[in-house]
Amino acid sequence: MVQYIGIQDVIEVLRTLGTERVLQELAKYIEDDFRRWEDFDKVARIASGSPNGVIELMPISDGRQFAFKYVNGHPCNTNAGKLTVTAFGVLADVASGYPLLLSEMTLTTALRTAATSALAARYLARPDSRTMALIGAGAQAEFQVLAFKTMTGIEKVRVFDVDPSASARFARNLATVPGIHVHVTQSVDEGLQDADIITTATAAKKHAVVLTRSQVRPGTHINAIGGDCPGKTELDREILHASRVVVEYPPQSRVEGEIQQVDPGFPVVELWRIIAGLEVGRRAVDEVTLFDSVGFALEDFSTLRFLRDITQEIGAVRTIDLVPDVADPRDLYSLLRRDGVLAA
């Protein structure tokens, strides 16, 4: 039998541990896997494009476990009341090739993206950062804030979205969360006031500029999660030239990230090298750091590992009959005989 984790199971995990502790634990799995970066076989992702969007398969393996995520990106889905991104993933045993776990990943992708953002910020933002500007209050907004609150000590969030109802929903959702104060603002400039960390998470299509060089104060950490596919960016390219730019996996980031705007030789630092202690994160108090995040298969691998462990720990393991269980592996036909299926 294969373990199955659906939406209800993820919610059960969140209910049992609390969302903030889930984000912390998940970040530890991601950190551990980034630290052993060189153990991973980083296979190219497969993208199947269409006029409305893209469907991608993102595989990765460490030689013991293989994981892949199915994820789509369809910006216009919201017009039809659908999510722009849905995802699910599978963890498998490399030695036997058997799938071990199938899990929803729409909700957990938001969790892992937030955990990864906050993890990177722990190495890149000034330790005294308390105020975050949030530009774009979409599906990932609340998760980002909870991760930054619990992992980096953010106390105040100044949010701006071109759609006031999105900011209002965001403020309402976080109103009951202790220790975080949300200020809804009317412009990007108002949102940026006193910002130690700027998170850009707009659904900007094409090459938008939601933030310019002159709006960024020295010492800021920018967490750019909105630009994540070819032809979609949200930062003024001058910001890149003025920042220490950190990415997950350069071959992918140069195609999908903010750095698609600059030369292929543009200098970047790989996050795993900072986590592994091979390079420093922030070099000076007044340096601008930029985590140009596009989301990488390793983070999904870590998330599946975490989900498998935590559901077993709290005793919330469901299984599905995705793989047959036969007494003699050469006798697949016995499944029919056993269950009384007639041949004719």
Added chain:
Amino acid sequence: MVQYIGIQDVIEVLRTLGTERVLQELAKYIEDDFRRWEDFDKVARIASGSPNGVIELMPISDGRQFAFKYVNGHPCNTNAGKLTVTAFGVLADVASGYPLLLSEMTLTTALRTAATSALAARYLARPDSRTMALIGAGAQAEFQVLAFKTMTGIEKVRVFDVDPSASARFARNLATVPGIHVHVTQSVDEGLQDADIITTATAAKKHAVVLTRSQVRPGTHINAIGGDCPGKTELDREILHASRVVVEYPPQSRVEGEIQQVDPGFPVVELWRIIAGLEVGRRAVDEVTLFDSVGFALEDFSTLRFLRDITQEIGAVRTIDLVPDVADPRDLYSLLRRDGVLAA
């Protein structure tokens, strides 16, 4: 909600329709899709290899639906009582990117391989073929025979396996099937006696020769399904030079099929062109035809379409919460609020 088809659901379909009718119906879906071959975006498969085996993702799309199959191949799994091949697949809506159906495909891969073999034989074997030699009585053996019985009129099967217990199991499994007579034989030569069709389906590792040129009578159709990965073949290469060789998808077959033994320019006929009426199948009564089958993503696409339709038709639709259902697609966090998850 996403539809889920597990082992039990496939068995329910087989119980309701009968295995032979399932094979016939499935073959129609495969035939229809091969006929519109040029509608498909045939993406390269991703393989992740390891010392024990390989895990592959096989995607394909016709611009309206996207499908992929996860499949492993681990020849030594039988030593541990495990299947050498397990598989599952997903059908998705290209317009929205949403997954529609998740299905087991270990059992259905055996069904679709059998349906494809018999479909090809309808175009390639002599219409008066009644006797099949089956070399190798592994996991796929019974399914092959049922498909050839119901789709091409095979009445007699002469089976040979190096493991007598495999032949015995095969004979036992088919003993109650009306209209098919199984003869267990002690050698390949004895198995080949009077054969109109030869199916080779051994688990031969490396380059084995289970059949030589001189053993093949004029007018025979060879259904070669055992050689299906690089470095694994089961036919004497001289047979290739003496046959009209038909393949599914040349770029894949030249790497994985029997034709990996010959030059890249070796002439082959594509099965879809025969099905679409662009080329003839068998050209003469005494011609030797050879279907060098490795299994192609299109056949899995057809299988998922068939399973979706048939389970809806017989009212056997189960769903799983693999994708969240939210009132406002920008408000993913509402899932937590709705279910009373505390943030802290």
